[in-house]
Amino acid sequence: MAEQPESITVIGGGLAGLAAATRMLDRGYDADLTLLERAPFLGGRASTVDYKKYRLDLGQHMHVSGFEVYLEFLTRLGLGDKIRTQPRLEAEFRDGSGRRGKVKDSNTPAPFHLASSLIEFPFISSIDKTSLAGPLLSALLFNYEEDNRQVSFSDWLRRRGTTERSIERLWNQIIVPTLNAPVDEVSVPMGMMILKRILLDKQGGKLGRLDGNLAEIGDKASNFVESQEGTVRLSSPVNSVEPAEDGKWRVKLSDGELVESEKVLSAVPGHRLEKILSETTLNKFSRPFWNLEWNSILNVHLFFSESVMDREFFGFLEGTAGWVFNVDWNESDSGKHVCLTMSDPGELENLDTEELVDLVKQELTGALPRINEATMVDSVVLHQPKATFKPKPGSSSFRPSQNPEIRGLYVAGDWTDTGWPSTMEGAVRSGYLAADEILGDSAR
Numbered sequence: 001m002a003e004q005p006e007s008i009t010v011i012g013g014g015l016a017g018l019a020a021a022t023r024m025l026d027r028g029y030d031a032d033l034t035l036l037e038r039a040p041f042l043g044g045r046a047s048t049v050d051y052k053k054y055r056l057d058l059g060q061h062m063h064v065s066g067f068e069v070y071l072e073f074l075t076r077l078g079l080g081d082k083i084r085t086q087p088r089l090e091a092e093f094r095d096g097s098g099r100r101g102k103v104k105d106s107n108t109p110a111p112f113h114l115a116s117s118l119i120e121f122p123f124i125s126s127i128d129k130t131s132l133a134g135p136l137l138s139a140l141l142f143n144y145e146e147d148n149r150q151v152s153f154s155d156w157l158r159r160r161g162t163t164e165r166s167i168e169r170l171w172n173q174i175i176v177p178t179l180n181a182p183v184d185e186v187s188v189p190m191g192m193m194i195l196k197r198i199l200l201d202k203q204g205g206k207l208g209r210l211d212g213n214l215a216e217i218g219d220k221a222s223n224f225v226e227s228q229e230g231t232v233r234l235s236s237p238v239n240s241v242e243p244a245e246d247g248k249w250r251v252k253l254s255d256g257e258l259v260e261s262e263k264v265l266s267a268v269p270g271h272r273l274e275k276i277l278s279e280t281t282l283n284k285f286s287r288p289f290w291n292l293e294w295n296s297i298l299n300v301h302l303f304f305s306e307s308v309m310d311r312e313f314f315g316f317l318e319g320t321a322g323w324v325f326n327v328d329w330n331e332s333d334s335g336k337h338v339c340l341t342m343s344d345p346g347e348l349e350n351l352d353t354e355e356l357v358d359l360v361k362q363e364l365t366g367a368l369p370r371i372n373e374a375t376m377v378d379s380v381v382l383h384q385p386k387a388t389f390k391p392k393p394g395s396s397s398f399r400p401s402q403n404p405e406i407r408g409l410y411v412a413g414d415w416t417d418t419g420w421p422s423t424m425e426g427a428v429r430s431g432y433l434a435a436d437e438i439l440g441d442s443a444r
């Protein structure tokens with residue numbers, strides 16, 4: 001480590017801020033480190049809230065085995081034994097009529113390990129299936145990422161012969177839940193990442209979740225930071241961040257308290273950072289991050305008197321399309337708490353709660369017929385209007401480096417430049433990158 005800064009303030013205790021703080025302490029930083037979090041809990045978008053007697057995660061937060069840095073972070077925090085990842089990729093899909101199909105890793109070597117299940121996939125025709133060959137082969141043979149940042153993934157697929165139906169029934173089913181945007185609004189490098197890292201990568205594409213609640217990540221990270229003499233302050237919203245004349249930064253909390261430090265690492269989402277920086281500081285960013293657009297996610301939780309679901313999750317191919325989770329999978333109450341996660345919900349987010357719950361329950365009954373015999377005892381909808389940024393063509397030019405070259409100011413968050421989409425992996429990577437910039441670069 002270069003000469004260490006005398007004080008660092010991290011703003012935001014989501015995965016990016018927690019990863020950054022952990023990394024700096026792990027690298028031996030032992031001066032003054034304070035993390036300020038607006039909410040009364042840590043974790044940000046990957047956290048847990050209380051609803052009546054239930055503890056609900058804000059989204060089910062799947063990982064793929066290729067999330068190397070995120071999984072390493074969990075292990076570092078002591079959560080390694082809670083990481084549950086499939087031995088082989090297997091994802092079931094169901095429609096409202098009860099029809100089922102699977103995308104499954106066979107014993108065939110990569111990149112052909114999914115081929116036999118795609119050939120049998122019942123929701124698209126033989127012509128649609130044949131149209132998959134062009135893009136898959138092109139992705140294997142050529143590198144399209146660099147030259148196609150301004151092109152939409154759907155245009156790229158169409159140019160390689162993909163049919164509209166397979167875009168709708170297959171590609172959107174993969175791209176919408178992973179990137180929270182339809183293929184029309186996804187850039188080629190981002191679509192390609194899903195194609196190469198999930199579909200064509202036998203080792204990296206296995207799906208998984210953390211056993212237990214996401215709150216454990218925040219709890220463990222907070223314990224670690226405090227055990228290393230760092231300070232975590234909850235319920236401490238930051239109103240403004242200004243450079244002071246002595247070369248330090250002045251962080252002002254909403255109650256007027258001032259916190260001064262040599263370095264500031266903002267780990268809040270871009271749409272919040274824009275509000276706490278002055279226009280003078282914003283003008284120093286070479287990338288206009290405020291142009292990034294954000295998209296919402298809806299989680300519709302239904303609670304039943306008895307079990308209605310006997311799988312951990314499946315992709316749902318109806319109007320309220322999304323992924324359906326058996327939230328208490330592996331527990332004694334398995335199958336009673338079902339959650340439909342709707343990425344990019346469009347018009348559905350304008351329905352009132354009761355209408356939405358009724359619609360979801362009605363549509364899900366085809367895929368989960370046991371709902372007919374069970375009583376729905378409760379329901380709740382969690383709506384996150386700014387869940388992820390849209391990985392639109394051209395959006396990479398809005399994502400700033402973790403070191404934007406503004407003396408003493410650093411940024412982290414899934415929206416900063418990591419090359420990854422808005423994911424837990426992107427968030428943790430950004431935190432590590434920012435931490436390394438701060439510690440390796442303290443003379444700048």
Ligand SMILES: Cc1cc2nc3c(=O)[nH]c(=O)nc-3n(C[C@H](O)[C@H](O)[C@H](O)COP(=O)(O)OP(=O)(O)OC[C@H]3O[C@@H](n4cnc5c(N)ncnc54)[C@H](O)[C@@H]3O)c2cc1C
Nearest residue numbers: 012014015016038044045059061062238387413414423424
């Ligand atoms: C419903 C949902 C489902 C998702 N599903 C998945 C998934 O399955 N897989 C996946 O990989 N990713 C998923 N994501 C995305 C993932 O949650 C995010 O990419 C990641 O958590 C972002 O972390 P972050 O630290 O960059 O930002 P955040 O989690 O947003 O953290 C920012 C923190 O800053 C705090 N903050 C904001 N303003 C201030 C302020 N003024 N002062 C102090 N603190 C402030 C916030 O309270 C928050 O704690 C999902 C997201 C949502 C919303």
